Amino acid sequence: MAYLGVIISMLVIFGGLAWLLFRSIKGREVERRVIFVFIFVAVAAPILFPITFEEHASPVVKGLFDHIDTLPPGSRVLISFDYDPAMAPEVQPMANAISFHCLDRGHKVVFMSLWATGQTLLFNTLEDVIRPEFPDLIDGVDFISTGYKAGNEGVLNVIVSDFKKMFPTDVNGVPLDSAVIFDEINSCADFDLIVALGGGRPGPKEWVLFVGDPADVPIGVGVAAVVAPQLYPYYPRQIIGMLGGVKGAAEYESELAHRHERFKNMAQPGLKMMGPQTLAHIVIICFIVIGNVAFFRSRRREGR
């Protein structure tokens, strides 16, 4: 059923575009409302019938993926959720995929947040990924959530040398001293990898400057698309890998689905969101081409 929908909508979109191209070769312009219909279909069809495209992880994304994949099981990873609901559509898919990947590889994961709004989103990831996918893992042994702590960069300055000073207990009020996972973790320097998700301030940039550089811990980041160009200069010296926007999330998910059988059957929101994006971009590009064809036709006719 879903396949039928995909085929029909693809036929409608590309058949229609071909017909419009044919018309424009004859020198006819496309009406504005026709363009609107095409955009609507291109966005709505992938939402109704999940149309996904093959994504190939670019080296920037692969850098982070391979690092997580090659760390020996039992390595300690810190994931920080420094974003708000406005950024969540882009960043949450990354958070879920990276959390899944780390836990699936058997790493010990500590979740935290520097943004008050991040704690709810962090809770969502725990509910969506860990509860259903890893019911055997034990809170405090295999993973732990320390929740949100106010203080922005100040928090980073402290946890770089003493984690428990800033986070004496986990999010449920259990002292970190009694958590097995924290037996060998005193400061950020004890982590094998830190993943900073976000895009505002404090965010990935602060993690690099205040923690990554002084404590010499590898840092991977996941950011909203608008911030990505600003973080490029840090790669690959100060950032081992970066996921930029929905596209970065989708690339990570496709890489994960390639290498980890289990992930294939899970929700892949990043890839799903790329469907409308890719189709709509293709449709707009096609319309630009059609417009130019019509333009050159009419100019030739006038030239005669």
Added chain:
Amino acid sequence: MRRTTYIVVAGVVLLFGLSWVLHAVSMSGEADGIERAFMITMAAFLTLAIYSFLYKDNPFYKFAEHLYVGVSAAYWMCQAFWSTIVGNLFPRLSEGLSNYFQQPYQASGWNITYWIPVILGIMLLMRLTEKYGWMSRWPLAMIVGTTAGLNFVRYLRSDFVVQVSSTFMPLLGEDPHRWQGFGAFISNLDLSATGQLAAIVSNWVIFFGVICGIIYFYFSKEHSGAFGRASRLGIWILMITFGASFGYTVMGRISLLVGRITFLFRDWLEIIS
């Protein structure tokens, strides 16, 4: 014409009612399900009313537009009243007034000066009279003067003095991407931020791009000869970046549409989960 209008309106009203009833039935187990069903239907109706503008102007769009204008004007009015007048002004004007509005009085010897903006504000309202209309220019002069002074120094600093110093850059790259001879240069043609090409060529492009762009904005000299060519290059660079930022923005706009269509399909029609 009139008859078709009536038929369409009746059809939409019928569909609205149908959607309300169906939603109410599906939410019958929950508290205030009927109200929520109405609200979801209303939101969907307004969404579609706005989209109908893409076809052409029509009564539904007009309805949504006029409603939105009225409601939003009132919304800002209420917010402004409660946050600025009650929250900020009254606690400074007088103790009695702030007690009346149950706001903590912010005592200070200079609170008397807060009567000045009140008087200026009333002077602004004098516009409504023919005779004292001239008074409204005083508060205006105060606002314009203050912000002109503010903008004068601030922009001179951030958009001129600071920009001068940030245009100073080494054209042969910085460590670790310093010029290492021609062979090394052509062996690393990576456009990502790490390559030597990117580091060195980028500095050249930025430097000459800025200079040519500024020449384009030069008004008191004819753009001819070498000067004209530089100005031409300047506007080319401007156009390239305008094209690039247009292309870059498409993604964000599509995301917005995805959000609305998801609302229609999931919350209203309930055909996806």
Added chain:
Amino acid sequence: MKHRFLIVGLLLLFGLSSVWAQTEPPVVDSMVVDSTELFPAAVSDVQVVDKPNDHGHAVIVTWETSADDGGGKNNVLRYEIFYSTSFDGPFDSVGAVPAGTGEFRHIGSKEPLDSAFVPDYTDLFYQIDAVTADPTIRTTSDVLGPVQCSGQWFNTGRIPVLVAVLIFGLLTAFFVLSAKRGKKLYVRPIGGIEAVDDAIGRATEMGRPILYVLGLGSAADVATIASFTILGRVAKRVAEYQTELIVPTYDPIVMSVAQEVVKSSYFDAGRPEDFKEDCVHFVTQSQFAYVAAVNGIMLRELPATCVYMGKFFAESLLLAETGSLAGSIQISGTDEIAQIPFFIVACDYTLIGEELYAASAYLGREPKLLGSLKAQDWAKAAFVALAIVGLLAANFEWFEFTTLFQVID
């Protein structure tokens, strides 16, 4: 005599004890010894000064990093800074900086009730801890101080701006005066400016109104003020041609100013009786509600010409596309960089950034208004010259020049 014995005795004891200490291994918990060895060297050469060029309530603390930071035992991870209002304490922590840093700016609050309040004209004392990975292992420096902080009456860090203000002011004054004396100032043709007059003529021919949108700026935004001048010009033409003008506004103050401007333009054109105040009206102070209303006006009134001048945000493309649907000639100008691409794509003429201000000066039709344009051009020429010199300076590492332009806060 007695003393000599005492001294010799003490020396002997000291010598013996050191021998004993060398031969006998210590019979104490090895952990403690480890940690004594782990204690990093304290920081040295600490200086505390009032932070210059500020409103007071702030102190700068500088120090030489510990010998064990980046060398020696290399175990310092951060420095923690403490302060107190008395020499004997108690000392409160005011912040920490990562290892390798030799400066901390203690910027306090100026509100006496705030917990971070730092008083002016009061003796303050500071201490710095070099902290290792184990926060219990730390070395405290001597108490530093006293230092007093206070506000200054001149910000020396902003001298480059002051120089720029003076030079720019003098240049403007000079060119305005010479324009007043009748000197002709050349201004290169700007695409959109000529279009304005043609577009008004077109509207008259078609018998359709002109829509003028002032954007979302407030009356204090300079872009809006530039737009008022252009509006004045447009309104005068409109009055002469007896066309209709519609000015929906977003901000009530902008509305009342625009009414005033349009009114005086009608006076200037000698047709005060044609002026209708409601042609300039308020819509709402909500971005998209305003757009919805203006879009509605466009499709209902079908203006022959739409002019968008001022500050615009995401609504730029919504307005311009609807305008082109209504078949209007569109002229736009904004200083909001992010929106320029959309106007360029959707409008017939676009004033890019500074061209808006140039157009405003040009359309004001007063030669002295063009004076500042000339000053702006001189500033641009100066920018190019400085950039070239600065480029050479940066390449030949002549840093005295590059630091000249640093505005310090």
Added chain:
Amino acid sequence: MRRQIPFGLVFIFGIFMVFQFFVPHEKSEWVYEFLLDWIIVIGIFALALGIWSLFKVSVEKIKQGKEGGNYSYITLVGLYMMVAFGFTQQTGEGWGLYFLWIMLCSACIVSLMRLRASTDSGKKRMWALASVGFLVAAVLVAIFDDAWAFFLYTPEGLENSMFEIFFDHIMMPILATMFSLLAFYIASAAYRAFRARNVLASLLLLAALLVMSRFNPVIPGAEYVANASNWLMNVPNLAAQRAIVIGIGLGIVGTALKIILGIERGYMGRG
């Protein structure tokens, strides 16, 4: 004289702000903060002007009998209802006669509008009577209904569930939908305008195509396209932005200086 005083004020306030920039002392900062506070307060008063203009224009539309003039009722009733929600709040379990009261007040507003719009005196009298009648009824309902109350002194109204519902289910959907119209318009604008008419248009077109094709799953070398578009956004974009920023900055500085010195007077009208 009347004409000169405002320009004097502009000069004084403008020069003060310029000086203030160079004086970091607490005293100068304090005056600066006061001035900014004042501007906000004056702006609030101006809102009354705006609402009055909105009312006047709405009534004018009805008066002229223009097509679609009747929609003005929706604007003003919507405005009134939202304001009413902002100052009232439920006190008991149910809403009582609240909605009747809202209806009565809306009817009163509509009659007032008709009163202003109608021209002949018989109709005027009729609408005047009607509006007084609705007003009295509304006042009676307000007095005798205990289920809800006015909150003119504390912002309970902002938590009125009707206020929130109007915000969440009327304002927000329309706002988000208006915003999302951009997805359609960006496509139609691209189709219409991205044509290789001349060099400038071609450059615009090519840059946009390059950046957009980073989403292309078909063309090989997607990574190079992504890098190139990042480079475009980082490098030429930076150069162009800086050139524009300097131009705009100088434009603002020049215009601000003209305003302070009283050379630019267009914004003040005349008379």
